[in-house]
Amino acid sequence: MDIEVLGALAVQENGVSVTPTAPKPRQVLALLALHADRVVPVSALIEELWGTTPPRSARTTLQTYVLQLRELIAAALHEDGGEGEAGESGRRSAKDVLVTMPSGYLLAAGDGESDVRAFERLAGTGYRAMDAGDFPGAARQLRQALALWSGTAFADVQAGVQLDMETRRLEESRLCALDQRIEADLRLGRHRELLAELTVLVSRYRAHESLHGQFMLALYRSGRRGEALEVYQRLRTTLVRDLGLEPSAGLRRLQRSILTAGPETAVPPPGAAKERLVPTS
Numbered sequence: 001m002d003i004e005v006l007g008a009l010a011v012q013e014n015g016v017s018v019t020p021t022a023p024k025p026r027q028v029l030a031l032l033a034l035h036a037d038r039v040v041p042v043s044a045l046i047e048e049l050w051g052t053t054p055p056r057s058a059r060t061t062l063q064t065y066v067l068q069l070r071e072l073i074a075a076a077l078h079e080d081g082g083e084g085e086a087g088e089s090g091r092r093s094a095k096d097v098l099v100t101m102p103s104g105y106l107l108a109a110g111d112g113e114s115d116v117r118a119f120e121r122l123a124g125t126g127y128r129a130m131d132a133g134d135f136p137g138a139a140r141q142l143r144q145a146l147a148l149w150s151g152t153a154f155a156d157v158q159a160g161v162q163l164d165m166e167t168r169r170l171e172e173s174r175l176c177a178l179d180q181r182i183e184a185d186l187r188l189g190r191h192r193e194l195l196a197e198l199t200v201l202v203s204r205y206r207a208h209e210s211l212h213g214q215f216m217l218a219l220y221r222s223g224r225r226g227e228a229l230e231v232y233q234r235l236r237t238t239l240v241r242d243l244g245l246e247p248s249a250g251l252r253r254l255q256r257s258i259l260t261a262g263p264e265t266a267v268p269p270p271g272a273a274k275e276r277l278v279p280t281s
Contacts, residue, residue, distance in 0.1 A: 001112035007150030016076035032107040048162040142181035191221040
């Protein structure tokens with residue numbers, strides 16, 4: 001089963017879409033797909049569909065949605081019906097794909113691909129490369145991870161409590177990967193190439209200190225010192241007005257370094273990324 005949730009929901013079994021169009025079965029599939037190969041409790045599915053005030057018929061209605069999903073899976077598997085057993089050939093049946101467990105339901109992905117798992121795998125490799133000082137490798141792995149996103153997670157799914165929480169979690173993971181990829185590019189001296197991207201990002205995330213600090217550094221290293229200081233002032237105004245907070249100590253240090261042309265703002269020399277890989281004695 002191939003699963004995509006980092007954008008529009010798309011779930012395929014045997015190369016055929018099993019994504020329903022009806023909103024509530026779509027919610028059920030989205031939550032099961034995100035947690036593929038793990039049991040999703042009935043309570044979590046009911047909360048997703050109806051919040052804290054489910055109808056008395058919630059469990060029965062949920063079972064109906066599961067049957068509808070099994071019918072789509074059965075069609076993709078060329079079965080006669082969603083309740084059939086695995087054939088003599090050993091092929092999976094709809095019940096093998098969407099499994100009823102004592103406490104909930106499990107969507108068995110088999111040998112398929114999941115964009116969330118691929119993202120987490122690539123991002124993890126990128127973070128380890130950053131820790132090792134391999135900035136070219138980190139930038140490459142994190143760029144590949146971010147390329148899996150085509151929009152907001154579950155962009156075309158009517159989200160309840162559970163999916164809303166998962167969407168926020170995934171967005172935070174995406175922002176962390178983005179932050180580290182930009183940091184790797186800055187370490188590689190790609191400050192000018194980052195300006196257009198960072199211009200959009202700081203406009204979208206008006207209180208995100210790390211992105212603003214990266215934008216300040218990219219501007220300063222591109223010979224635009226005044227604009228770098230303006231970015232700091234705009235962020236400070238936003239933080240004080242909206243949150244009653246001053247910028248962090250790290251961002252204040254960066255501002256002082258830009259004012260005084262401190263060593264923290266210097267462009268990394270050629271080969272600096274490779275030098276970090278050599279242990280000091």
